[in-house]
Amino acid sequence: MPTLISHTEPTAPARTGTQIRLAGVTKDYGLAAPAVDDVSLTIEPGEFMTLLGPSGSGKTTTLNLIAGFETLTAGSIAFDGTDVSNLPPHKRNLGMLFQNYALFPHLTVAQNVAYPLRERKLAKPEIARKVAEVLELVQLTGRDNHHPAQLSGGQQQRVALARAIVFGPNALLLDEPLGALDRNLRGTLQAEIHRIHREVGTTFVFVTHDQEEAMNLSDRIALFNNGRIEQVGTPEDLYQRPETLFTATFLGDSNVFDASPAPDGTFAWEDNIWTVDRSTVSARAAAGDHVALVVRPEDVRLEGAVPADANAVTATIRDIEYMGAYRTAVLALGHDGVAGRARLDALAADFRPGQAVTAWWPVARQHIVATL
Amino acid sequence: MTVTLEKPRRATKVDPIPWWLKLVGLAVALYFVLPTLFVIPMSFSTATTFQFPPRGFSLRLYQNFFTNPVWLDALRNSVLIALLAALLATVVGTAAAIGLHNLTGRLARFARTLLMVSIVTPAIVLAVAVYISFLQWRLVGTLGGYVLAHAAIGVPFVLISVTGALGGFDPKLLRASASLGAPPLRAFLTVTMPLISRGIVTGAVFAFVTSFDEVVIALFLRSPALQTLPVQMYNSVTVEIDPTIAASSSVVVTAVTTICLVLQFVGGRRRNR
Numbered sequence: 001m002p003t004l005i006s007h008t009e010p011t012a013p014a015r016t017g018t019q020i021r022l023a024g025v026t027k028d029y030g031l032a033a034p035a036v037d038d039v040s041l042t043i044e045p046g047e048f049m050t051l052l053g054p055s056g057s058g059k060t061t062t063l064n065l066i067a068g069f070e071t072l073t074a075g076s077i078a079f080d081g082t083d084v085s086n087l088p089p090h091k092r093n094l095g096m097l098f099q100n101y102a103l104f105p106h107l108t109v110a111q112n113v114a115y116p117l118r119e120r121k122l123a124k125p126e127i128a129r130k131v132a133e134v135l136e137l138v139q140l141t142g143r144d145n146h147h148p149a150q151l152s153g154g155q156q157q158r159v160a161l162a163r164a165i166v167f168g169p170n171a172l173l174l175d176e177p178l179g180a181l182d183r184n185l186r187g188t189l190q191a192e193i194h195r196i197h198r199e200v201g202t203t204f205v206f207v208t209h210d211q212e213e214a215m216n217l218s219d220r221i222a223l224f225n226n227g228r229i230e231q232v233g234t235p236e237d238l239y240q241r242p243e244t245l246f247t248a249t250f251l252g253d254s255n256v257f258d259a260s261p262a263p264d265g266t267f268a269w270e271d272n273i274w275t276v277d278r279s280t281v282s283a284r285a286a287a288g289d290h291v292a293l294v295v296r297p298e299d300v301r302l303e304g305a306v307p308a309d310a311n312a313v314t315a316t317i318r319d320i321e322y323m324g325a326y327r328t329a330v331l332a333l334g335h336d337g338v339a340g341r342a343r344l345d346a347l348a349a350d351f352r353p354g355q356a357v358t359a360w361w362p363v364a365r366q367h368i369v370a371t372l
Numbered sequence: 373m374t375v376t377l378e379k380p381r382r383a384t385k386v387d388p389i390p391w392w393l394k395l396v397g398l399a400v401a402l403y404f405v406l407p408t409l410f411v412i413p414m415s416f417s418t419a420t421t422f423q424f425p426p427r428g429f430s431l432r433l434y435q436n437f438f439t440n441p442v443w444l445d446a447l448r449n450s451v452l453i454a455l456l457a458a459l460l461a462t463v464v465g466t467a468a469a470i471g472l473h474n475l476t477g478r479l480a481r482f483a484r485t486l487l488m489v490s491i492v493t494p495a496i497v498l499a500v501a502v503y504i505s506f507l508q509w510r511l512v513g514t515l516g517g518y519v520l521a522h523a524a525i526g527v528p529f530v531l532i533s534v535t536g537a538l539g540g541f542d543p544k545l546l547r548a549s550a551s552l553g554a555p556p557l558r559a560f561l562t563v564t565m566p567l568i569s570r571g572i573v574t575g576a577v578f579a580f581v582t583s584f585d586e587v588v589i590a591l592f593l594r595s596p597a598l599q600t601l602p603v604q605m606y607n608s609v610t611v612e613i614d615p616t617i618a619a620s621s622s623v624v625v626t627a628v629t630t631i632c633l634v635l636q637f638v639g640g641r642r643r644n645r
């Protein structure tokens with residue numbers, strides 16, 4: 001298979017997809033807590049939206065509600081402003097990609113891809129033309145007459161992708177489509193999905209628990225936790241401006257200092273009074289009493305004089321982890337030895353385990369987040 | 373797939389079946405098959421009463437079977453009733469299997485058991501129950517009566533074989549087909565049915581054969597105008613002492629065996645595709 005993509009660069013991506021608006025969407029299976037709890041989210045036409053979150057946080061249920069496989073307990077779903085809450089799945093015109101591919105084993109590749117076109121009663125020559133076109137798009141030309149069982153996992157997922165986009169769906173829903181593939185293939189197919197999103201230009205709703213995958217692919221990420229949306233934003237928003245402790249720790253590593261705000265508005269931790277820049281206090285932290293100060297390992301310094309606009313804490317180096325491009329110092333912070341990490345770049349001094357240091361970071365690089 | 377093996381075949385062979393196991397297998401097979409095969413030499417006998425070993429060779433019994441309207445009507449009735457009963461049992465049994473497959477819990481288990489009851493109920497009990505209720509509904513001696521009663525005893529076989537086939541069916545495929553625009557009935561016809569067809573066909577054949585050789589209920593339902601082949605066979609032995617039964621038995625055994633072998637062959641080929 002050619003690794004170089006031979007397609008000509010598309011002129012400005014055609015944003016042709018459907019807007020999907022969830023309002024107060026709730027699904028209760030009668031368990032201790034609803035699987036999806038009052039989720040409101042607007043997915044813009046042509047947007048690549050990722051539903052990210054740990055296992056069991058309600059991502060699949062939300063996707064199935066959009067697809068119409070589950071019925072709403074409360075709330076509503078609208079496509080381009082038209083309520084579809086009670087529309088059966090076969091009338092929603094959505095492409096769907098499953099983790100186990102869900103190809104029809106008794107049909108050939110071409111027949112699988114032609115399936116949605118047959119259901120729409122297209123003429124035979126038109127079906128043949130569209131099937132050939134889309135198989136070229138996913139780089140599977142020449143396998144028309146293979147059965148799914150004769151293809152590798154990656155090829156099967158390409159067939160499923162072709163089948164899900166060939167009929168020009170309102171949106172494409174993807175439920176951990178790369179979960180069953182090995183690491184290398186995941187990377188290739190990630191790039192493929194990215195390219196096809198650009199070329200097809202329709203709305204993508206992508207479910208994953210893999211933060212790296214989410215960061216690489218998404219226009220925006222909706223981070224799920226316990227059936228609720230924790231935060232919605234661009235990958236950069238979520239990484240650089242986390243609202244909650246959950247967001248700060250789910251995406252990337254964070255050093256966490258549980259802080260209690262004093263009546264005078266300052267934050268104290270052990271015997272430190274943190275200097276706080278108002279711009280780093282998240283809205284949700286400002287609204288509540290339960291907050292924490294978090295700072296990324298790459299923002300923590302262990303050497304040099306502590307500048308005025310920085311917070312510092314004493315630390316002991318527990319271990320140095322060699323990561324290839326950089327090293328990570330594993331730290332015990334403060335009197336109680338709270339676990340923390342600092343990233344050491346290539347030019348940093350040689351630190352040794354057991355060494356006492358001062359860990360500091362610019363005030364502007366820290367985040368005050370809500371813990372509840 | 374074509375792979376040329378360089379190594380001698382024996383090298384790839386693992387765990388051959390031991391000779392004594394083959395012997396036991398053969399003995400058991402003969403034990404099951406021999407009694408059935410005895411009727412075939414008898415059907416070519418020249419005798420006018422039952423004799424074993426058969427004497428002489430003639431096609432007289434076959435001629436009798438295929439020219440006597442009593443035997444021919446009975447054969448035609450049996451085939452018609454078995455076809456209709458199998459059709460009805462297959463539709464009901466498949467629907468029940470699919471419905472129950474999606475259900476869990478006590479009610480579903482209860483319903484499943486209820487549908488299987490006719491397998492473990494003594495035939496005579498069923499027959500009497502059918503007779504009493506059909507008398508009231510004026511179904512005794514009617515085509516509809518035979519079909520309904522035989523379909524009822526055929527349903528469990530369809531239920532078992534279709535349930536088995538559904539075990540290997542991935543329900544995600546139905547979601548896929550719905551997302552691709554297929555309404556539920558289309559999804560069933562284009563996805564579910566082709567994938568569980570083996571179970572459906574197996575169940576249908578069992579239902580057909582069950583009806584075709586059913587004798588107890590048929591004895592109760594018979595009327596001078598309408599009786600099945602097994603009942604005619606029963607009559608020919610108990611009332612008329614007519615050796616034509618040997619020919620009719622041979623025809624039935626050969627026909628049923630052929631159907632089963634053909635299905636096996638077709639099914640096997642499809643699996644290897």
Ligand SMILES: Nc1ncnc2c1ncn2[C@@H]1O[C@H](COP(=O)(O)OP(=O)(O)O)[C@@H](O)[C@H]1O
Pocket residue numbers: 029031034035053054055056057058059060061062
């Ligand atoms: N059909 C169902 N019946 C009962 N509970 C369910 C069903 N589907 C999902 N759940 C529950 O809902 C919660 C969310 O599940 P899911 O949406 O699959 O999470 P995710 O896709 O984020 O891993 C889980 O606690 C799960 O056990």
Ligand SMILES: [Mg+2]
Pocket residue numbers: 056059060061
């Ligand atoms: Mg899931």
